[in-house]
Amino acid sequence: MAIAITVNGERYETDAPPETPLLWVLRDEFGLTGTKFGCGVAACGACTVHLDGQAVRSCQLPLGEVDGDVTTIEGLAETRYRALQEAWTRHQVAQCGYCQSGQIMQAADLLAETPEPSDEDIDAVMGGNLCRCGTYTGIRAAIHDAARALNGGGAG
Amino acid sequence: MSRLGKITRRTLLVGAVAVAGGAAFGVYQIRRPVENPLRPEEGATLNPYVIIDQSGISIIAPRAEMGQGVHTTLAALVAEELDADWEAVRVLHGPPSAAYFNGALAHGALPVADYAMRDWQRRVTDGLGAASKLLGLQVTGGSTSTVDAFERMRLAGAGAREALKAVAAERLGVAVAELRTQKGRVIAPDGSEIDYRDLAEEAAGRDVPRVGLRPQSEWKLLGRSLPRSDMQAKVSGAAQFSTDIVLPGMKCASVRICPYLGGGMERFDPAPALEVPGVEHVLDLGNGVVVVARNTWAAMQGAEAVEIDWTPSPLPASTEAMYDQIATAFEARANSTMRDDGSPDDVEAALEVEYRVPFLAHSTMEPMGATAWLQDGHLTLWVGNQAPREHLRVAAEAAGVAEEDVTLHTVFLGGGFGRRVETDITRQAAMIAAKLEGTPIRLTWSREEDMRHDFYRPAAIARMRGAVAEGRATLFDAKIAAPSVTRQAIGRLAGREMGGPDKGHVEGAFDQPYAIPHYRVAGHLAELDVPIGFWRAVGSSFNGFFHESFIDELAHAAGRDPLHFRLDHVAPESAVAAGVLEAVRDLSDWDSPLPEDRARGVAMTWSFGTPTAVVLELDKTDGPIRIARAFMACDPGLVLDPGIVRAQMESGLIYGLSAALMGEITFTDGRADQGNFPEYDGLRIFNTPSIEVAILQDNPHMGGVGEPGTPPAMPALANALHALTGQRVRSLPLIHAADFLI
Numbered sequence: 001m002a003i004a005i006t007v008n009g010e011r012y013e014t015d016a017p018p019e020t021p022l023l024w025v026l027r028d029e030f031g032l033t034g035t036k037f038g039c040g041v042a043a044c045g046a047c048t049v050h051l052d053g054q055a056v057r058s059c060q061l062p063l064g065e066v067d068g069d070v071t072t073i074e075g076l077a078e079t080r081y082r083a084l085q086e087a088w089t090r091h092q093v094a095q096c097g098y099c100q101s102g103q104i105m106q107a108a109d110l111l112a113e114t115p116e117p118s119d120e121d122i123d124a125v126m127g128g129n130l131c132r133c134g135t136y137t138g139i140r141a142a143i144h145d146a147a148r149a150l151n152g153g154g155a156g
Numbered sequence: 157m158s159r160l161g162k163i164t165r166r167t168l169l170v171g172a173v174a175v176a177g178g179a180a181f182g183v184y185q186i187r188r189p190v191e192n193p194l195r196p197e198e199g200a201t202l203n204p205y206v207i208i209d210q211s212g213i214s215i216i217a218p219r220a221e222m223g224q225g226v227h228t229t230l231a232a233l234v235a236e237e238l239d240a241d242w243e244a245v246r247v248l249h250g251p252p253s254a255a256y257f258n259g260a261l262a263h264g265a266l267p268v269a270d271y272a273m274r275d276w277q278r279r280v281t282d283g284l285g286a287a288s289k290l291l292g293l294q295v296t297g298g299s300t301s302t303v304d305a306f307e308r309m310r311l312a313g314a315g316a317r318e319a320l321k322a323v324a325a326e327r328l329g330v331a332v333a334e335l336r337t338q339k340g341r342v343i344a345p346d347g348s349e350i351d352y353r354d355l356a357e358e359a360a361g362r363d364v365p366r367v368g369l370r371p372q373s374e375w376k377l378l379g380r381s382l383p384r385s386d387m388q389a390k391v392s393g394a395a396q397f398s399t400d401i402v403l404p405g406m407k408c409a410s411v412r413i414c415p416y417l418g419g420g421m422e423r424f425d426p427a428p429a430l431e432v433p434g435v436e437h438v439l440d441l442g443n444g445v446v447v448v449a450r451n452t453w454a455a456m457q458g459a460e461a462v463e464i465d466w467t468p469s470p471l472p473a474s475t476e477a478m479y480d481q482i483a484t485a486f487e488a489r490a491n492s493t494m495r496d497d498g499s500p501d502d503v504e505a506a507l508e509v510e511y512r513v514p515f516l517a518h519s520t521m522e523p524m525g526a527t528a529w530l531q532d533g534h535l536t537l538w539v540g541n542q543a544p545r546e547h548l549r550v551a552a553e554a555a556g557v558a559e560e561d562v563t564l565h566t567v568f569l570g571g572g573f574g575r576r577v578e579t580d581i582t583r584q585a586a587m588i589a590a591k592l593e594g595t596p597i598r599l600t601w602s603r604e605e606d607m608r609h610d611f612y613r614p615a616a617i618a619r620m621r622g623a624v625a626e627g628r629a630t631l632f633d634a635k636i637a638a639p640s641v642t643r644q645a646i647g648r649l650a651g652r653e654m655g656g657p658d659k660g661h662v663e664g665a666f667d668q669p670y671a672i673p674h675y676r677v678a679g680h681l682a683e684l685d686v687p688i689g690f691w692r693a694v695g696s697s698f699n700g701f702f703h704e705s706f707i708d709e710l711a712h713a714a715g716r717d718p719l720h721f722r723l724d725h726v727a728p729e730s731a732v733a734a735g736v737l738e739a740v741r742d743l744s745d746w747d748s749p750l751p752e753d754r755a756r757g758v759a760m761t762w763s764f765g766t767p768t769a770v771v772l773e774l775d776k777t778d779g780p781i782r783i784a785r786a787f788m789a790c791d792p793g794l795v796l797d798p799g800i801v802r803a804q805m806e807s808g809l810i811y812g813l814s815a816a817l818m819g820e821i822t823f824t825d826g827r828a829d830q831g832n833f834p835e836y837d838g839l840r841i842f843n844t845p846s847i848e849v850a851i852l853q854d855n856p857h858m859g860g861v862g863e864p865g866t867p868p869a870m871p872a873l874a875n876a877l878h879a880l881t882g883q884r885v886r887s888l889p890l891i892h893a894a895d896f897l898i
Contacts, residue, residue, distance in 0.1 A: 017433045020453050028408050028451035028598070033400035034393020036570070037452070038521055039603045043833040046521060073393035088391040092383065092799055095807060096223030097390030098397060098521040098570030123842035130833060132521045132571050133223045134810025135803070136841040 005066045007032065008075025018064025022056075023047045025063050026072060034073040034101050038130070045129030048102035048109075049073075055109035073101035080150060081108035087146035088138075095133035103129050107143050116147055204255045205234055205312035207248075208356035213238070213340060214246040218256035219305075220296040220542045221249065221386055222572030223807070224862045225800035228384045230305050232377045232796065237313030237370060239337040240352075242377055247385040249566035252544035256294045260304035267494050267659055269667030270765050270859075271730045278857070295649070296542040297577060297690055299764035299860020302796060306858065307369070315364035323359045324350050372794075381799030386568065397570045398581075399452075399525040401538045403596035406527075407436065409588055410455035410600055412462060413444030415608045415827040416469035418685060421445070423465050429458035438462060439591055446588050452600045459602075469826020471686060475615075478684060478823065479512065482617050485637040485682035492657035495666040498674035500633040505621035507713055511705060511886045513698045515821040516613035516691055517828075517836055522570020523606040526585035529596040530555055535562045535586060540569035542577040546649055550579040554586035573811070574690030577649065578611050604831040611645065611689025612821055614638045618665075618702035623674075624714040629725060632672045632710070634665055634702060637680040645689040664696025664763050664867050665703045669730035670722075686823070692811055693863040696763040700867025701816070701874070701888065704759035708875045709884065718875065719746050719758045719771075726760070732791050732855045733767040736760060739789035739850040744771035753777045754784070757876025761867035765859025766792040770809065770872040772845065774880045780897040781880065783813065783873065786845040790864060793855035801861045802849045808865020809847065814838035816870035817896055818889050843897050 004013045007030065014029045026032040026049070035058060038046030042057040049058045052068035077085060084104050094100045103126070110117055110125040117125070122143055131139070207214040217230035227247040235245055250256065262281050266273070317337055324342040325332040327350070334345045341349040372379070389395035414420055426438030429447055434454030439446050447458035472478045526539040528551075535555045541547045544566050552559040569576055585599045601609075616638035623631035642660040647653055658679055666677035691697055711721035719741055727734040737760055741747070744756060753776045760769040768790040775784040788805050795801055818837055822829045830836040870888065877894055878884050885893040 016451060020434075020451065024451045024453035027399075028453075031402045032393075033396070033402070036397075036521075037399075037523070037600065039833050040456070041603075041832055041834065043837075044521070077392065085391040089383070089387050092381075092387060092803070094223075094384070094387055094390035095225070095803060096521065096569060096571045097386065097395050100390055101393050104391065127840045127842045130521065130838055130840060132519060132573075132811070132814075132838055134807040134814075134839065134844070136810070136839075136844040137806055137847055138803070139841060 003063055005063070005070060007070040008072060008078070014063070016063060018062060020063045021059050022049065022061045022063055022066055022070065023058035026058065032072050032074055036098055036101055038099065043130070044099070045106055046099050046102040048105040048129070050105060050109065053112060055106050073105060076104065076108065081111065083149045084108055084111070084142065084146045087142040087149065090145065091138045091142040093135050093138035093142050095135055099129060099131045103131065103139055107139070107146070110143065111147055111150060115151055117143065204250065204253060205309055206238065206316045208352050210353055212244050212246065213240045213352065214248055216250035217247050218250045218253070218294060219301040220540065220566060220569050220572060220576065222296070222540070222542070222569035222576070224804055225384055225797065226296070226301045227386055228382055229302055229797050229800060230309055231385055232382055233305055233309035234313035236375055236377045237310045238317050239339065241339040242382060244340065245385065252294060252548045252564050254294070254545070258293055258295050258300055258304050260300035261293060261295060261298055264298065264659065267492070267657060269669070271667070271669045271733060271762055271767070294543065294545045295577065296572070297574060299862045299864065303765070303858045303860065310369050314367045314369060316359070318365040318367050319359040319362050320352055320355045322362060322365065323355045378796050381797055384800070396567050397522055397525070398538060398540045398567055399527060399598050399600050401527040401567070401598070403527070403529060406596040406598055407448050407592070408450065408452040408455050408598045408600065409446050409448045410452060410459045410602060411441065411444055411446045411584060411605060412459040412464065413441065413605065413609055414466045416466055417687060417826045418471055419469040419826065420467045421464055422467050425463040428461040428463060432458045432461055437592070439588065441584065441587065446584070448588070448592065448597065452598070456602050471823065471826035473825055475822040478615060478686065479617065481684050482615060482637050482639070482682040485680040486619060486635055488680065490635070490678040491681045492659070492662055492679040493676060494657065494659065494662055494679070495675055495677040497672070497676065500621070500631055500674040500676040503623055503631040503674045505623055505631060505633070507620070507622040507709060509620050509706070509709070509886060511618040511620065511702050513616050513701060513888045514819070515615045515686065516815055516819045517607050517610045517821050517830070518571070518573045518575035518691060519607065519836060519838065520571030520573060520575055523603050524581040524601040525599055526581050527596065527598050528585035528589035530557070530589040530593045533557060533561055535589060536565070537562065537582060537585060538565045538567050539582050539585065540567050540572070540576055541582065542569070542572050542574070543579070543649065547579050547582040550583045551586040554583045555590040573692040574694070575610065577645070577690055580609070603833070607831050607836060608828045611687045613691030613697055614641060614686070614688040616698040620702070620706045622706060622710050622713070624710050627714050627716050629670070629672045629707070629710045629714070631674040632670070632676070632706065633674070634677045634706070635680060636662055636665060636677070636699060636702065637682050638698065639684045639686065639688055640681045641688050641690060641694055643681070644687070660695045662695060662699060664693070664699030664761055667762065668703055669733040669762055669767070670707070670725040671728040672725060692808065693763055693866040696761060696863070696867040697812070697815070700759070700761040700763065701870040704761060704868060704871035705874050705886065708757070708871070708878065722758065722760060730767070733760065733762055735852055735854050736767045736769040736789040736791050739852060740769040740771050740787050743789060743848055743850050744773065744787040746771060755876055755880035757872050757874070757879050759868040759871035759875055761864070763864045763867050765857060766790050766855070766861060766864040768805070768864040768868050770868040772872045772876040774876045776880065780895045781877070782897045783843065783845040786847045788847065788865065789850040789852060790861070791852040791855040792859040792861050793853060794858050795851055795853055798851055801851055804861040805849045805865040806847050808863060809869045810839050810844060812866035812869025813873060816873045816888050816890055818891050818898060820889050837898070
């Protein structure tokens, strides 16, 4: 039986089994490859997407339990959190780039909950996202910068 | 038509690059018509670095973009001379081709310390670089890309610019000297402009004029922090890695290979896998199986479900037994003694200690993967890799087709660190595609497959003897034992056994700029068949730790401050190296005392042409030890993009700190005990220090930046721990010895 979910405002349908993790449905069934596979055990955050605006590890979320609207990195630019992508670009954060979709999606969740995060807030929320290139300095700066932009301050 | 020309042409035109009425320029003056299958008989290719078509300017940056920013810097070399509009330039990996040889790989070939090389020795290695052109090694590694490309790619840009101007001059009836170029346009004396796109096709048919290069004082792009060419794609999710290619009718695959390294498969029962919904095939790969399914999840579930009897590994049964085997190498004759000053045997040692470091995994964020499609006898592959020609050769062999019948697209690498030189993933993908001819295959390894089938950084042991007198080191005598990366990995790459003294094995130890009267470094090669390979900074990744930990011990034995002790020994050998120590001293405010619960450690390693010093400040005020602050200074000579250099220094530091703090692969019965990030983690944002980087440019020779940040990070951490707690820890990782914030 086909299951329909909404991703980035569009309706998608698949007859993949309901236990299939959302990650693989997005990547292999729907061709939305911006969401990445890193570990399969929720230990790296590369697969982070939003379910009704909240960050979830899509490698752990079975398709059958997707009970809200999904936003992936491909759809983030249509939301106010494009400010993060812009800040990431200003700070030239990405190196290999593989983890950055997940980093940005997690950061959007952080700013939704905590519009003006402290360094401690960033440490607490972003600690689940691994980056083997070590771009953390840039990530921290870009989050603060995006927060300023979203709160009406000038980006810088 | 040379075979090279044929491969280059087809790959460029059939591949991701749509050359719409385009032309490619070059400095090699190999004329050949471009038979564009889409628009035949248009354009011509003179050289492999510039394509101009109706969509604009594309620059081929023939080194793997694995995060180190090489696409940006290499493209800027061309764009600088070409006067291209940086914001509009497109950067591509380009095809496998001997034209893209890496001449700088040979710079490290002589058994001489980089800092002490004479001009004639540099000329000799340049000659060896030309020899590597014959070998056609298109390898990204050894922190060599920028050094190699520095002249070649600027010449490519300059040649193309002059050819475009020559056409414009004829059209306008003016002298070439009267024309200027700017942002992709030729500008006439009267201010009128002709876009390069309107000149390209005609220009490509011409001989490329020989031109000089612009002086540094005229550079507009080089020397500045440019916006990276790959940034937009990487923040939008559009960047394509090995398994992001979408093809019609594609199937997804995952493998399960014998985890007992060197072992094999006795029998397997595919039945349980075939019951997993979505699984379509279970195929025999000899030492394991591949499961092909509608999606990767089903393939991975299927691979887990296959019942397999493995045959055992021939390796020693435990990690401890592996160390014992490595230690037996000390009993055999040394393979090399590349530093042998004074008479170390005549000096009585005050200090005799042993160090050891473990095997390490690369653990790239993107597990190994590839996309492959054998269709009508032609194999097309998409794989992020650091050695395209080798990958192409292996793919052809595995699929049973001629090399001419393989098109290989190098896509973005989700981290490389040396791992993606290895061709194992490409061989597998090609085999699977050949077994399922006509079906595109997206092959993704699980994290566990990736971690258990790495080509590891080898474990290594160092035995050190040292003595001090009157505040100075008088004896530094090191013996280093490990299996040889050079023999294994270069042997695999070059297809032949590498004999002779192994420089890579002792790099980071024998070649350090210290003035010590009795100074010897001997390399002992261990026989141990654990798969090992290039891991960021290679030999320097363990020798940096051995050398700089022991220098610290000698400083303490001499009752000296470890940074000032280093400076006293380094300054007479190398002003450049002394410069980075002084810079990091000033940056970290080294000479100001810290409160009791905080302490600093220092280390300096000269690797890949770039001396790099690190000071770390530890803090245990809140309980577990936190790496609070890091200060780095490097001197790679002329800096082309300071933003990228800084990013690479931070990256190298964090990679090294991750390893020193918690990195360790151990084996039981030849199977890695660690399979995923919970058992083999890296630094996270909360335990990464704040980092300040000083970039000096006093080095008269250009050095690399991708690797030099890694070696000094490890000893700096151990030395800082000693300063904080008084513990001298001689084996890594440090979490076994102290309570760190992790």
